[in-house]
Amino acid sequence: MRRRNRNKIRIIGINPRRFDRSQIKFYIYLLPVVFITALPIIFIFFNAFKPLDELLVYPPKFITTRPTLQNFRNLIATSANKAIPMSRYLFNSLISTLLVVAFTLAITVMAAYCMSKRKYRLKNALFGINEAALMFVPVAVAIPRYIIIYKMGLIDNFLVHVIPLLALPVGLYLVKQFIDDFPDSVVEAARIDGASDYYILRKVIIPNITPALATVAILAFQSSWNSLEASYYYINNEALKSFSFYMTTLTANSGNANGMVGQMTGNTVAGLGIQAAAALIMFIPNLILFVILQSRVMNTMSHSGMK
Amino acid sequence: MKDKRLIKRIKGFFDRHSVFFLQLPFLTLFTIFIIIPILVAIGLSFTDFNSIEKPNFVGMDNYVNVLINDAVFMEHALPNTIQFSIIVGVGGYILSFLLAWSLAQITRIPRTIMAVILYLPSMTSGVMLSTVWQVIFAGDKVGYLNSLLLKLDLIQKPIVWLSDSRYLLLIMIVVSLWSSMGVGFLAMLAGILNVNRELYEAAYIDGVKNRFQEIVYVTVPAIRPYMMFGAVMSIVSTFQNGSIGVMLSGANPTPGYAGQLLVTHAEEYAFVRYEMGYGAAISVLVLILVWVISQIAKKLFMDKD
Numbered sequence: 001m002r003r004r005n006r007n008k009i010r011i012i013g014i015n016p017r018r019f020d021r022s023q024i025k026f027y028i029y030l031l032p033v034v035f036i037t038a039l040p041i042i043f044i045f046f047n048a049f050k051p052l053d054e055l056l057v058y059p060p061k062f063i064t065t066r067p068t069l070q071n072f073r074n075l076i077a078t079s080a081n082k083a084i085p086m087s088r089y090l091f092n093s094l095i096s097t098l099l100v101v102a103f104t105l106a107i108t109v110m111a112a113y114c115m116s117k118r119k120y121r122l123k124n125a126l127f128g129i130n131e132a133a134l135m136f137v138p139v140a141v142a143i144p145r146y147i148i149i150y151k152m153g154l155i156d157n158f159l160v161h162v163i164p165l166l167a168l169p170v171g172l173y174l175v176k177q178f179i180d181d182f183p184d185s186v187v188e189a190a191r192i193d194g195a196s197d198y199y200i201l202r203k204v205i206i207p208n209i210t211p212a213l214a215t216v217a218i219l220a221f222q223s224s225w226n227s228l229e230a231s232y233y234y235i236n237n238e239a240l241k242s243f244s245f246y247m248t249t250l251t252a253n254s255g256n257a258n259g260m261v262g263q264m265t266g267n268t269v270a271g272l273g274i275q276a277a278a279a280l281i282m283f284i285p286n287l288i289l290f291v292i293l294q295s296r297v298m299n300t301m302s303h304s305g306m307k
Numbered sequence: 308m309k310d311k312r313l314i315k316r317i318k319g320f321f322d323r324h325s326v327f328f329l330q331l332p333f334l335t336l337f338t339i340f341i342i343i344p345i346l347v348a349i350g351l352s353f354t355d356f357n358s359i360e361k362p363n364f365v366g367m368d369n370y371v372n373v374l375i376n377d378a379v380f381m382e383h384a385l386p387n388t389i390q391f392s393i394i395v396g397v398g399g400y401i402l403s404f405l406l407a408w409s410l411a412q413i414t415r416i417p418r419t420i421m422a423v424i425l426y427l428p429s430m431t432s433g434v435m436l437s438t439v440w441q442v443i444f445a446g447d448k449v450g451y452l453n454s455l456l457l458k459l460d461l462i463q464k465p466i467v468w469l470s471d472s473r474y475l476l477l478i479m480i481v482v483s484l485w486s487s488m489g490v491g492f493l494a495m496l497a498g499i500l501n502v503n504r505e506l507y508e509a510a511y512i513d514g515v516k517n518r519f520q521e522i523v524y525v526t527v528p529a530i531r532p533y534m535m536f537g538a539v540m541s542i543v544s545t546f547q548n549g550s551i552g553v554m555l556s557g558a559n560p561t562p563g564y565a566g567q568l569l570v571t572h573a574e575e576y577a578f579v580r581y582e583m584g585y586g587a588a589i590s591v592l593v594l595i596l597v598w599v600i601s602q603i604a605k606k607l608f609m610d611k612d
Contacts, residue, residue, distance in 0.1 A: 004607075010528045012411065013412045014411050014499065014502065014504070014507065015415075015500050016367070016412070016413065016414055016416060018412075019414055022333065023412060023413050023414070026409045026412045026413050027413065029409070030406070030409055030410065030413070032422060033406065033425075034421045034424050034425060034528035036579075037424055037425055037427070037428060037485065037488075038424050040428075040439045040442070040443060040485070041427060041428070041431075041439060043439070043443065043451065044438065044442060048444060051549045056449050057449075058448055058449055058454065059454050060449050060450075060451055062451070063392050068514065090536070105561070106332075107332040107333040107336065108333065110329040110330065110332065110333065111329065111330045111332075111333035111334065113329065114325075114326050114329050114330050115330075115548055120325050120326050126330075129342075130337070132339055132598075133337070134539050134540075134543065134598050135539055135542065135543055135601045136341055136448050136543070136594075137543055137546045137570075137594065137597055138347075138547070138568060138591040139346075139546075139547060139549060139550065139570050139574070140348070140546070140573070140593045140594050140597075141345060141348050141590060141594075142574060142577065142578070142590075143342065143347075143348065143349065143351065143573075143577045143583050143586055143587050143590065144343070144344040144345075144346075144347030144348045145344045145589070147347060147494065148339065148343060148344060148347065151501060155407075159538065163340075164340045166332075166336050167333055167336035167337040167340055167341060169341070170490070170540075172333065182544070196322045196325065197322070197326070197329060198321075198322075199323065200327075201329070204570075213409070218558060219490070222430055226430075226435065233578075234388050244435075247435070247438070247589065263407070272442075275437070275438050275441075276442070277336035278438070279438040279439060281433050282431075282435045283435055286427075286431075287427065287430070288432040290423065290427075291423060293468060294419065294422075294423055295419075297493060298422075298493060298496070298497050299497075301493045301496070301497035301498075301533075302492045302497040302498065302500070302501050303342060303418070304494040304497070304498075304532075304533060305494075305530070305531075305532025305533045305535070305536060306532050306535040306536045306539070
């Protein structure tokens with residue numbers, strides 16, 4: 001009896017150290033799922049490097065044998081004869097994303113530290129409200145957001161790319177959960193030595209929660225880099241719009257009034273290649289950032305449970 | 308000398324009220340861009356605001372109209388949303404748990420690579436997403452799906468996938484499922500990897516017989532907090548991605564209202580017809596719906612202790 005139990009214990013396979021034949025069954029279905037998931041991204045990758053004559057050939061070629069940078073050159077060329085070059089949109093996106101990441105990190109850590117390590121009235125209420133705000137769906141309040149931003153005089157102001165994105169409930173939630181597992185005694189010891197909260201935050205907390213910070217940085221990066229809201233609704237000045245918005249003007253059947261480029265590149269062969277090239281430029285920063293920081297993200301996620 | 312004392316006093320003031328000052332920026336922005344918009348949406352939903360004239364109070368009229376007179380809401384937006392959120396929300400959630408669990412059964416390096424690939428689509432929001440999928444669903448014979456079906460002789464002439472009201476909702480579901488392995492998926496994976504091994508050993512001694520029982524009696528109860536976080540993330544992203552139909556078809560309203568969801572229905576009224584009061588009423592219904600579903604999820608995961 002005891003022996004049999006022991007045998008069974010050995011099949012427990014969570015987080016195995018090394019490969020075993022019993023794992024093959026998982027690969028049998030995981031590999032196809034992963035492959036299908038990756039397929040659209042592979043397509044767009046190859047489309048971006050396809051020469052024009054291959055883009056509309058029938059039957060379609062999925063993989064190009066003659067990679068070229070022509071599409072990227074065309075992408076730059078479409079905007080060259082216009083008032084606003086593509087680089088301007090890219091510059092806007094880079095600056096606003098940088099600001100969003102920096103400020104989101106700062107305000108999130110400050111608030112999360114208080115909610116985790118300080119005792120004061122309203123603390124639990126505030127965190128409870130934030131936990132409820134995880135369920136908040138921003139697109140549902142597009143109308144009042146517009147009215148508020150209008151009243152604040154932020155229409156056509158570059159900062160409208162940044163300010164509405166800074167309060168990130170998921171970010172606060174994850175960082176607070178992470179700080180919760182940092183020993184109170186260390187913070188108390190620092191306080192007895194006369195350290196102020198600002199000092200504790202800078203010297204004690206922040207160096208110890210870098211995985212959580214990396215995770216918030218990624219979430220903030222994605223929310224800003226992919227954001228269309230500001231360019232669509234709050235900014236009329238072409239020169240202040242973002243790269244993700246510029247991309248929508250390139251897609252063939254985008255329904256917006258600014259689809260001038262769309263009509264130009266529309267269904268032409270060059271248009272397809274340009275869209276793919278632009279999509280790749282949008283996608284690559286997301287990819288690189290996540291690949292570099294993924295182990296920290298996983299570390300943070302192991303604190304993410306809701307109690 | 309005086310300056311120094313002044314600086315010291317200012318510093319002391321900031322130190323004493325550090326809890327206030329440290330939280331001030333977050334709470335201010337949180338109030339302005341999350342709390343107030345919700346309150347304003349609720350307020351507007353009782354008016355006939357049209358963005359030009361002064362709003363008049365109309366009581367429950369908007370809600371009554373949504374529920375009784377709005378044919379598009381009852382025939383398209385609501386059933387589409389229910390279908391979409393059950394398949395994408397619930398289905399995507401179960402799928403991400405199963406994939407997370409399966410990934411936990413293999414060694415670290417292949418697991419990491421596969422997890423990264425599965426997570427990638429959730430980073431391609433909005434415009435990138437539609438560009439990626441337009442290559443596959445392009446309406447001419449060069450579109451990947453059309454050319455494949457033509458080659459297999461399953462269709463005679465190419466189908467205009469993204470403008471065809473018969474296929475739009477289906478395509479939206481496929482694309483959303485594809486991009487549903489997001490933060491919640493990572494949380495569940497991390498949770499499963501963190502389950503104490505002794506729990507499994509104890510369970511097998513107590514008579515758990517197979518992997519399925521192991522999931523039901525050990526894994527899921529042990530990672531319940533992560534399941535909850537994953538559920539909330541899944542619900543939110545399902546509703547947040549509501550405009551995917553507009554993105555793919557390039558029109559709001561979507562062709563034949565086939566891809567119209569509650570969120571796009573509200574947007575159509577607010578930003579195409581400028582009936583902001585009415586749009587706000589629909590938005591409030593969306594927020595209530597998300598909250599109710601989250602409470603149900605909470606009941607499912609929390610009350611078993």
